[in-house]
Amino acid sequence: VPPKYKVLRQQDLVASRQLPSALIIGVKKGGTRALLEFMRPHPGIRAAGSEIHFFDHHYSKGFHWYRHRMPTTLEGQITMEKTPSYFVTAEAPRRVHLMNPGMKLIVVVRDPVTRAISDYTQVKSKRIDMPKFEELAFVNGSEVVDTTWSPLRIGMYAKYLERWLNYFPLSQLLFVSGERLISDPALEIARVQDFLGLKRLISEKHFYFNATKGFPCLLKSEQRATPHCLGKNKGRNHPSIDPTVIKRLRDFYRPFNRRFYQLTGIDFGWP
Numbered sequence: 001v002p003p004k005y006k007v008l009r010q011q012d013l014v015a016s017r018q019l020p021s022a023l024i025i026g027v028k029k030g031g032t033r034a035l036l037e038f039m040r041p042h043p044g045i046r047a048a049g050s051e052i053h054f055f056d057h058h059y060s061k062g063f064h065w066y067r068h069r070m071p072t073t074l075e076g077q078i079t080m081e082k083t084p085s086y087f088v089t090a091e092a093p094r095r096v097h098l099m100n101p102g103m104k105l106i107v108v109v110r111d112p113v114t115r116a117i118s119d120y121t122q123v124k125s126k127r128i129d130m131p132k133f134e135e136l137a138f139v140n141g142s143e144v145v146d147t148t149w150s151p152l153r154i155g156m157y158a159k160y161l162e163r164w165l166n167y168f169p170l171s172q173l174l175f176v177s178g179e180r181l182i183s184d185p186a187l188e189i190a191r192v193q194d195f196l197g198l199k200r201l202i203s204e205k206h207f208y209f210n211a212t213k214g215f216p217c218l219l220k221s222e223q224r225a226t227p228h229c230l231g232k233n234k235g236r237n238h239p240s241i242d243p244t245v246i247k248r249l250r251d252f253y254r255p256f257n258r259r260f261y262q263l264t265g266i267d268f269g270w271p
């Protein structure tokens, strides 16, 4: 074999569907769609288009069902999927581990207070007559934070991370800052490429800041030659929330955030 050429077998040239070897497991409203779409131009990965919900809703359908939801790949390409509810699903760590103990897990996290407001804004956009955030955040008009309300529950990241760490070493998890994914997408995408063992092909050159949308967008990719942003449902305007409510929520999350920084070894700098 001439040494400068790659050696491939005939079967390596045939596209086939594989179970994912990397998952974006959360968090909901953290910036999971942005992360996946910003990684999509990389030729080393192929990702499912929609959220598959295998490890929460469709687990009983089996691995065969799951594999057939995956895009076709060639030898050496990484198959990926993102379903943000996996992070908070009690059974997910055990189920993922059973399927592949070497799975690479990516978690996009964001200040839990902003995340809660983002989550609320999403629900509100689909409902008429939505009570105010300030009313939903506390138990019966008290000052007790309602942790049964999912926009607030999901933000207790440390609690959920502990469950994943029962099954996976920290080295198999990558934490992406949702804030930095907005302020410096190329930096976070470089970290993701390194984590997945991919060449750093996606860089500053791929992004521009769209002043109208107020978010970074893709300038070009192999799939699309024209600039494009995420859809209208990403980067919504948030309602303004009573500052005393914000303060109470910050106080509530502080110990959870500290624990999360301890577990991950990263200070995300949330206020």
Ligand code: A3P
Residues within 6 Å of the ligand: 027, 028, 029, 030, 031, 032, 033, 034, 084, 117, 118, 119, 121, 178, 181, 182, 215, 216, 217, 230, 233, 234, 235, 236, 237
């Ligand atoms: P908002 O719509 O509340 O601003 P997810 O994809 O996990 O549901 O996260 C949605 C959030 O991604 C958005 O929440 C937005 O803040 C964030 N985001 C990060 N980068 C973005 C980008 N380039 N374009 C649009 N939204 C982005």
